[in-house]
Amino acid sequence: MFVEHSCLKCGYPLYDEVYDYSIRNHGFPLCRVCQCWLTNKTKxxxxxxxxxxxxxxxxxxxxxxxxxxxxxxxxxxxxxxxxxxxxxxxxxxxxxxxxxxxxxxxxxxxxxxxxxxxxxxxxxxxxxxxxxxxxxxxxxxKKEMDDERLKSINIMELSPREVQLYDLLVDFLKWLYIVFEVDGEYTKTILENTGTEGILSDTYGNWANHEYMLTAFNKLTDYMQDNNIFESATPGLASDYEGFCGCSLGGFLERNRNSR
Ligand SMILES: [Zn+2]
Ligand SMILES: [Zn+2]
CATH class of the missing domain: 3.40.960.10 (VSR Endonuclease)
Structure with a gap:
């Protein structure tokens, strides 16, 4: 490896000189942009x-x-x-x-x-x-939240396989809620600029919760593909076509599947 360190805030790779300088002067490994961010006046x-x-x-x-x-x-x-x-x-x-x-x-x-x-x-x-x-x-x-999860799993008497799907679904729904409800204002601003394509794009590095949502979405759709849930939800679609349909979501799933 040529570059061993990365910026704590944005993940940008750091050369040793930048890393050493930032640790010495700021106490954290930061790229030049994030060093400015730390010391400049913002909100x-x-x-x-x-x-x-x-x-x-x-x-x-x-x-x-x-x-x-x-x-x-x-x-x-x-x-x-x-x-x-x-x-x-x-x-x-x-x-x-x-x-x-x-x-x-x-x-x-x-x-x-x-x-x-x-x-x-x-x-x-x-x-x-x-x-x-x-x-x-x-x-x-986190423990409180985990206990809540166990409680509802017990109430519903789920099998181990159903628990897997339950966890994937709940995780996705939690992030969906955060992105569209809690982060609603921010999400609105981004989507005004990008259109709905922005939801599935991974180029908005600063939109962290959106990344978590996409990761949860990927895990859920992987599980659904592996267990043929897609086929039962959309009969004919998965078998008739080489891939998913041509809408944004279909394109996204297709690209994801191919990149694995
Ligand atoms: Zn940075
Ligand atoms: Zn579609």
Missing amino acids: ATEYAKRLYLELKKRHVPVEIEKFDGHKTIDIAIPRFRINIEVDGSHHNIDSKQALVDLQRTKYSLEKGYETIRIPNSLIKDSLNQTADSLVVILKNR
Whole structure:
């Protein structure tokens, strides 16, 4: 391998010089573009960005500066229904700001999202412990969700094979919900520019939840193909044609199948 490292934020390959420079100056492996992003002023502060990178390092499916149709959330983890806001001291001192924060928390809770507020000082002095504590919270959340899954599997008395299909379907539906409901505003903006083709395209690197949705979709359709579920759902289609029909979805499935 010529290039051993990649950018923690965007995945771009990093030459050793860039890697060394970024670690030395910023503490994270970042490409030049993402180094600028870290230090330049955008919606999220550098504190929020540092916590985001620290969580990404721990393989948490996080998003930074996420617009929810109302306001930009500093750090969003839709998979676990948790938002993280990183606050400066004015959130504490300024009662107007505090009231806005409370209303935001209420709005998010109504959408099923809990908000965790982290003060800048904590990130400044104890970034690693902060990230570790958040990972523990997320692990507990994941366990709650896993327990819910087991409960519904037991209620429905599913066979092991049915459980496979259940998991694939639920995973896909969860991401579908995130992309079109939770991420609704963002998705709308992308689709206004790309048309419906954009849903199946994988060129929108920053649209992370959409990638998770496509991965879940691929796994589900693979399972359906392997188990002849397509054939029973669309009689004649799978056997009469060499591939799927000519619509966007059919083309996508075809390309995917050929690339395997
Ligand atoms: Zn980058
Ligand atoms: Zn079709």
